[in-house]
Amino acid sequence: MQNTQVADTISSFAATNLAIQDPLIWGAAAISLLVGCWVQTALGFGMAVIAAPIIVIIAPEWVPVPLTAVALLLSILNTVNQRNHLEWRELIIPFITRIPGTLLGAWLLLQLDNTALQLFVSLCVLIAVYISWFGKQFEYSGKRLGIAAFFSGVMGTTTSIGGPPMALVMQHGQPATVRANLSLYFAYSCTISLISYSAIGKINSEILWISVSFIPVCIIGFVTGIRARAFVDAGRFRPLLLVLCGTSGCFALVAALAQL
Helix, strand or coil, X not given: CHHHHHHHHHHHHHHHHHHHHCHHHHHHHHHHXXXXXXXXXXXXXXXXXXXXXXXXXXXXXXXXXHHHXXXXXXXXXXXXXXXXXXXXXXXXXXXHHHHHHHHHHHHHHHHCCHHHHHHHHHHXXXXXXXXXXXCCCCCCCHHHHHHHHHHHHHHHHHHCCCXXXXXXXXXXXXXXXXXXXXXXXXXXXXXXHHHHHHHCCCCCHHHHHHHHHCHHHHHHHHHHHHCCHHHHHCCCHHHHHHHHHHHHHHHHHHHHHHCC
């Protein structure tokens, strides 16, 4: 029995090495994750928004588990780094409503193909950006964050892009506080999503090795992204947030339509 398990592990590791050695697959994924981790550290979110639309095209089997694993590590790093700006009480309701969103997302993950998921996510993001751009300014509250967390759970579990709903609700807050709150929320939500992936059989040894291979990329993006926060905070936070969400939504929509 033990020999069989060892053989399976070696086989999975070998298959993963073949994927990692392909510069057109692992390299492109690593670059997109590096940029995404840099942006998320500087802005507060954006890793999956940037990386997921690219990786789902070049290596769809790497979505959503490795993306979520990288996001978990990055979120923990950012939470510890920004712990002095946390407003954890504001996140109690979102922590609760994220769970039913995750359950619905896990069910959708088993029912829908990649094209349908891309269309669903891209349209949701674009609608949210449109409403945010032309709507009135509002303060984020526990109720609004709770609703956003539910949709974040659905989107995050299906495609790893769970940031836009929460970021759009928080867009008028102080940048440092928004970054800290989003980091803690993402650390929690990524943990919930990974548990759901394990429950529905989406995690195996090959996927785990792929996830581990991106750890250095995540750390480099985090360290370099810290230096960009001053630039973001100088009156550019909300415009960059909306542009990032809108660009990602358009990219994902075009990619999904091209597959029809």
